[in-house]
Amino acid sequence: MENLITKAEVIIxxxxxxxxxxFTLNNEFLRCIQDGELxxxxxxxxxxxxxxxxxxxxxxxxxxxxxSSFQNGVKGILMTSYGAFTQGLSIHLWSKLAANLN
Numbered sequence: 575m576e577n578l579i580t581k582a583e584v585i586i587x588x589x590x591x592x593x594x595x596x597f598t599l600n601n602e603f604l605r606c607i608q609d610g611e612l613x614x615x616x617x618x619x620x621x622x623x624x625x626x627x628x629x630x631x632x633x634x635x636x637x638x639x640x641x642s643s644f645q646n647g648v649k650g651i652l653m654t655s656y657g658a659f660t661q662g663l664s665i666h667l668w669s670k671l672a673a674n675l676n
Contacts, residue, residue, distance in 0.1 A: 581653075584624045584638050588651055593640050595650030602664040604641065604652060611648075615670045618643045623674045637675065 596607040603612040622640035639652040654671075663671075 579624075581626060581636070581638065585651060585653075588622070588638075588640050591640070591649075593649045593651050595648055597639075597641055597650050597652040599652070599654060599661075599663060599667070601662055602667055604667075606648065606650065613641075613643050613645065613648075615664075615667045617645045620670070620674045621649075625675060637671075639671070639674065 595609075597604040597613075598607060599605075600612060603614055604618060605612055619642050620639050621642050624638040626636040626638075635656045637654055637656070639654075640649070641652055642649050
């Protein structure tokens with residue numbers, strides 16, 4: 575039997591590693607929910623990616639990214655569905671996020 579991991583377990587694990595901020599997608603940038611800072615795709619790295627493909631409550635696959643900013647060392651979590659990739663993202667941001675799904 576496989577050891578399945580839930581979204582909640584991933585989030586708690588990342589928070590224990592210091593990923594304590596939350597990010598949302600904002601056209602060309604990631605936006606930090608706590609302070610409103612916009613982070614360019616050139617100014618962050620994706621440290622870890624977790625893909626949830628077959629969940630009963632979701633119509634589309636869901637992704638959790640662990641994000642680290644080069645600018646100020648900020649670490650946080652971006653949670654999004656595949657559907658968000660088609661809704662107004664710049665090609666630069668889309669490319670960076672999509673490249674980490676392989």
